[in-house]
Amino acid sequence: MTIVLIVDDHHLIRAGAKNLLEGAFSGMRVEGTETVSDALAFLGAENTVDLVLLDVHLPDSDAIDGLIRLKQFDPSNAVALISGHTDYDLIRVALEAGADGFIPKSADPQVLIHAVSLILEGEIFLPRSYLQGGMTAETPVPLDVSERPEQSLTPRQRDVFELMCKGLANKEIARLLDLSESTIKSHVSAIFKQIGTTSRLKTVANFRQEGAVPPSVSED
Incomplete structure (x- = not known):
């Protein structure tokens, strides 16, 4: 289960998502609470969950505070933020705080289903607009291309890296590149080592912040 x-x-949001x-998912049960305090009480009653979908505006917490409280309670819990507004700065801070995704409430139902499926598989879901280079005034000036670590990746690793930055899961990348999923996982591990990150999340977030996401990311 x-x-x-x-x-x-908002009861309507909880009921609709449930x-x-x-x-959409066989064997899935969806529970709901109105506040982070209620969520922690639910988890403290020896209830285990696979994913928490956390609204960014709640009576007892803001997005990052709630995220941190839930992660501190159980770091293994996947927590994705849901919001009516796509705030790039909030996404950036949430990623740094350990969020497992950010899902706009304006997204189509199929997008929510895809996002939940992706996160449950251990991947990260981010809005396409963010991955395609949503920038803010605080975004650092792009590094000189010769200084970027991704320039040292092999051609195949760069293929995988570009698809990672588009938000694709390993299974999707494997299908597009006609490779096995285990081969993709090996490439991803090599990319982390080469770039100096420890997760897919940090890899994509760091390069978007540096203006270093490959040009093809902005193309549909």
Whole structure:
């Protein structure tokens, strides 16, 4: 049984997401709470969850505070933020705080289903607009191309890296490149080592912040 906990103070959101996800996934149960405090009480009652969908605006916390409280309670819990507004600075800070994704409430139902599926597989879901270079005034000036670590990747690793930056999971990358999923995982591990990061999340986030996401990311 896969359990998803939705933390949102709007009953309509909780009920709608519950109906959508339980209808889309076999063996999934969706629970809901209105506040982070209620969510922690739910988890403290020996309830285990596979994913927490956390609204960014709640009566007892803001997005990052709630995220940190849930991660401190159980670092193994996947926590993705949900919001009515796509705030690039908030996404950046959330990623640094350990978020496992950011899902706009304006997304189509199929996008929510895809996002949940991706996160449950251990991947990260981010809005396409963010991955395609949503920038803010605080975004650092891009590094000189000759100084960027990704320039030392092999051609195949760069192929994988570009698809990672588009938000594709290993299975999707394997299909597009006609390679096995295990081969893709090996390339991803090599990319982390070469670039000096420890996760897919940090790799994509760091390069977007540095203006170093490959040019093809901005192309559909």
